[in-house]
Amino acid sequence: MATARGGIMFAGHLSEFDPANADWSVFQKRLENYFTANAIEDDKLKAVILLTNLNEDGYKLIYNLCLPIIPENKKYSKLTKIFREHFKPNLSVFTARYEFYQSKKRLNESTKEWAARIRSLAATCYFETTELEMVLRDHFIVGYDRGPVQDRLLEEKKTILLSDAIEIAAAKSALKSTDNTFIKKEPKLHFHKSKTDRRKPKSQEGTPAVQQVNKCTVCGRKNHLPSNCYYRNHACHICKKKGHLAPGCS
Incomplete structure (x- = not known):
């Protein structure tokens, strides 16, 4: 967007x-x-x-700061x-670092929002350039909220880059969200007892039918068949093979 100043067109716009x-x-x-x-270089302009x-x-x-000129x-x-x-902020470097290290990822905060927030907090910590990447990566993982995403990050080697940690966390968060949606929509299986079963005393009743179904060898649940x-089609994070999750890994 171009704006005019004194008949001259300038690119962009500055708010007050x-x-x-x-x-x-x-x-x-x-x-x-x-x-x-x-392309403005003139100091007076x-x-x-x-x-x-x-x-x-x-x-x-x-005006007041410049007086008497x-x-x-x-x-x-x-x-x-x-x-x-x-x-210029009056925060000491250790006050800034205290706030940095005390920060934790919020539950409603996305992976990339958390990464951006710790970068912002680190801006006033005066970390050495050579250590900044490692400090950010470590705090990104350690400060992540407890759960499967942090568990996945803790499995990584110390050579992992911050960018790779962010990518892994974002992908794991997306998978977790998909899994939760599926579990909520998973249909319930209803088992009806026969008249004979209903006439039996409680002491003679067998285990409910839903508990008699064998565990699924893929995910470990009891309410469906492996097929x-x-x-x-998911891969196990333990053996890396497709066809089952960790509970079904042998």
């Missing part, structure tokens, strides 16, 4: 910066992208665009430095 509701670091990145997209994209509170703030007489690099220093089992 509101210091009460916006993140300066994010706004500055958008501003830099705007300059790149429009950059400063003008910055100042015109501040709302009233934002302009008052930069007015903002219009400062370079773009100086204006951004003033804002950066003003909005009708939904999992008959």
Whole structure:
């Protein structure tokens, strides 16, 4: 989308910066992208665009921070430095790392949302570049909510990459969701006793028919035959062979 400024067409659009509701670091990145997209290199023009994209509170703030010099007489690099220093968080590195390591995946949070959240938390932890990938991967697995997905991740070797862990977790979560849907829709088998059975005293009644059905050798349940089992084409995560799940592995 192109916008016009003084008769000149510019690519993209910048919303006003509101210091009460916006993140300066994010706004500055958008501003830099705007300059790149429009091939703007002149420092004075950059400063003008910055100042015109501040709302009233934002302009008052930069005006007060610049005193006794007015903002219009400062370079773009100086204006951004003033804002950066003003909005710099006061969190210590260990406070940030405490919040990082204490974080846990929420039950309603998807695999990719969890991965994005720990990356965001790590941004203020000042981990070394060489250790960041390992730290993110370890916390992604350890902080995952307890269940079959985390169990699957814990089976991996220490050489696994974060990207591979995310892919495995996402695939396992999708399979888990499919399995739960199938179990809910699985029809119940009804067994009717004959008149003779109903006349028998309770002490003489045999085991209910539903319990007399042999276990399915594929999934281990008792309410269907192996030939009708939904999992008959699934692979066992123990022996990796198709045709049964872990409960049916021998």
